[in-house]
Amino acid sequence: MKTMIFLAMNLLLAWATYGQDGQFENGMAKGLALLEEAERTRDFGPAAALFERISEAEPQRWQPAYHLAYCHMMLAGEAMEEKEGGALSAHLDKAQAALDRALALAPQESEIVALQGYVYTGRIWKAPMVNGAKYSPKASAAYAKAIELNDENPRAYHLMGMHLFYTPSFFGGGAEAALPYLEKAAARFDAGKKTGEYGPVWGAFFNQELLQQAKQATE
Incomplete structure (x- = not known):
C-alpha cells in the first residue's frame, strides 16, 4: 500500500x-x-x-x-x-x-521495430492456435529487421531468442534455436550501449534467465 x-x-x-x-x-x-x-x-x-x-x-x-x-x-x-x-x-x-x-x-529505429515484433508476439498470447500462424512470421520478420538495422541492439536479439524459445521445435523454435540469439543478446547487454539518452534499457535480467534455461535444455 x-x-x-x-x-x-x-x-x-x-x-x-x-x-x-x-x-x-x-x-x-x-x-x-x-x-x-x-x-x-x-x-x-x-x-x-x-x-x-x-x-x-x-x-x-x-x-x-x-x-x-x-x-x-x-x-x-x-x-x-x-x-x-x-x-x-x-x-x-x-x-x-x-x-x-x-x-x-x-x-528505421531498431528499438521500435523490435518492439513491433513484441506486439505481434503478444497477439499470439490471446489465442495461440488461431493467431500463431498469422503473427509468428510477422514477429520473426520484425526481429530480423531490427537486428539488420542495428546489430548492437540487445533487445532485438533477446526478443528473437524469447520468441524462438517459446515456439515449438517442430515449427523451427525451441531452446537450441533460441540459444545463439540469447547469447548474442547477453554479450550486447554486457557491453552496456544505450540507444540515446532516453532509450530503453530493459531486458537484461529476463534474457539471463532464458539463457540459463536454454543452456540447461541443450546440455
Missing part, C-alpha cells in the same frame, strides 16, 4: 512539473524513474499514464511513445497471466497505437 501511495505521489508530482515548465528532459527523467520502479513492483500503470501525457505534449519525439507502448506490453503480459482476455486485447491495442506514432517518427 505504501508503495502504491509513493508511486501515485511521484506521478502527480511528475505531471505537475511537466505541466509547469514543459521540459521534455524533466518529464522523461521522471517517467524513466517510474519505469525503473515498475520493473521492481510490476505496476506499470503510473509510468504508462505519465508517458502518455509526455507523448501527447511532445508528439515529435519517438521515445515517450515507445516507452508508453512498452508499458502496455508489460500490462498485457500481466493480463495474460491473469487470463483476462479483454484487458489483454485492450493493452495490446494501446501498445500498437503508441507504437504506430513512434514508427511514423522513426521507421
